[in-house]
Amino acid sequence: MFDDLSSKLQSTFKTLSGQSKITELNIAEAVREIRRALLDADVNYEVAREFTKKVKDQALEQDVLTSVSPGQLFTKIVYDELTQVLGGKQEEIRFATTPPTVILIAGLQGSGKTTFTGKLAKYLKSKGRNPLLAAADVYRPAAVEQLKTLAEQIKVPVYSIEEKDAVRTAREALQFARSNAHDVLIIDTAGRLHVDEKMMAEVSEIKKAVQPNEILFVVDSMTGQDAVNTAREFDKTIDFDGVVLTKLDGDTRGGAALSIRNVVEKPIKFISMGEKLDSLTPFFPDRMAQRILGMGDVISLVEKAQQEFDEKEAKQLQQRITSDKFDLEDFHKQINQIKKMGSLKDLAGMIPGVSQKLKDTEIDDNALDPIEAIINSMTPDERRNPHILNASRKRRIASGSGTSVRAVNDLLKQFSQMKKMMKTMTKMSKMGRAMQGLKNLTGRP
């Protein structure tokens, strides 16, 4: 199927390259193919249609860079938007100020709740918590035994009662957690269909009885079009805080992730792969976007577009620096590029040697926000010619950006230092290249 998509996209790109703007006409084919890719990935019909339409509107009339065709550019815009929608804010589990923190796990039958409960318990235990599990699946034969067997492997206690009463199990488990110094209680509930009113009432009762700090909705990543209905109904009944995507070690493309994100706007907090109780995997929106768009083929196109994108931008930037035209607008672009790469903490963590030292210090991911606000409060003329900034202009910018004149001054100082440094660096690299050329000529160091 994807050879098909790829070759179709390729041919559309070929016939359309050389056009300078994205128009309805020159991306019609690409839009159709992307929509189909989304549907093949089980993205809900309605969501796929809205998503492609939104992205198309956003893309129309955008200028096309020389070496990128409209179709390629569009694909890249889709990919970026998809990553953005899937990512949103990354959120952790919310812990109660006074323990125990109560976590409620809910979902359809067979979505992987019990296995996830075991994994979550292991994860929290490794973080120094002392979890208790509550076996509130009182319906499925041997569900309690399943949880007990898993719990035994990770040496975490399970609270269960003889009677088939899920609400009582949960309530008593909470009491037990309080009196036995368990700081986390994870309640595993029975799988239920969202149309089963009796069972939905039960989970709502459990919620009322224990007032969970965190409710997680567990969903099989292989779910098809119905993911939207299921997520919506569960959200209506229990207003969950986050989503857990399971069985992502399969080869499903997992479009359900986008559908759910679109319908309930709750973050995906964990993904679960495999049956072993190993640590949970964090969720990477970009990888999910690649997966949904169909791995390899589309992505290689996107990457190509991206490369050409960056190369062109980098070249332009270098030119501006050497010709002393680097201004606050370029600075702004740079900040945006850094932001695109992910959280500052993660970025810093990738630098060898740094990660260990940084482990315990908090890096504020919002550190760049005031800088952006200041630049955004300037007129285009001011951004291009910072030297025209007098005291009155600075006062206006400070109040416009919600900062102070001092902050504006600091930024300008930093900017001029950076500019100086950049200039020296490019000079040096030019000299370096000249030296290299000399070496090659003489064939001797």
Add this chain to the structure above:
Amino acid sequence: MSFLEKLGFKKKEERLKEGLEKSRTGLLSKLGKAVIGKDTVDEEVLDELEEVLITSDVGVSTTLKIIRRIEERVKKDKYLNTSELQRILREEIIALLRENDTDKPAEFEAATPAKPHVIMVVGVNGVGKTTTIGKLAWHYKQAGKNVLLGAADTFRAAAVNQLTIWSERAGVPIIQQGQNADPAAVAYDTVAAAKSRGADVVLIDTAGRLHNKKGLMDELSKIKRVMSKIVPEAPHEVLLVLDASTGQNAMQQAKAFTEAVDITGLALTKLDGTAKGGIVIGISSELNVPVKYIGVGEQAADLQVFDRVGFVNALFDKS
């Protein structure tokens, strides 16, 4: 009054209809909206039809196939009205669903083609294999068959306990060697026991496995292979259990399981939700395997023999 009705169970059709209630009204109201005030099938109707089929998880390629065939018939017959469209749609879908083999009857009352008749049940995690086996055991027992269960899901925590509870509910014996036992050995011993005890039907449970894990799929082939050492034709039936809420990945599942153990039938579970299980249409036609059973509820009696016409009618009929 039938036995089931005496027990308070509703008739088969009613249950199926009830289970499909949501999907049916959804489908009809959508198709209805598209055809209001029109006597012929036009682009807009076909677009709506596309939406209806895709939102039922039928998948893009099968949907396009169905639409193309309808377009061809529209071209040929010129003035096709919308009630004819419904009829044609039904015909096309029924035609895509493969007919059941007469030599492997799905009905529980029918004489088993072999003794013991060995049924191996496979599928990915969480689709409802063990529950389906429990229900199958109950039905076969009700039909007067001697049933033996084999607990070859020795991997998942408490899977053996779960099947044991079902064996008690259905009143049938079970062969089990506990968790972590060799699943192939359990399957082998179960078939051997069935042969010596003269059982009619053997149901072998296997651990859920994702179809892209080669090691686990090889294990499944081995479980299948060892059974044939006792009964050459065994397993006579390899049933792939699919969750009705699964999307397009079900096709990959069906292909991979066919490659490993050559599936002979499909069981579609959890049809009592709003999911429509449309993917079976594509699977049945592409892999040439019949759908044999559907699950529409949690009770043992909620497993039903699949009826193509009934299934499609339940999706499209008004009453």
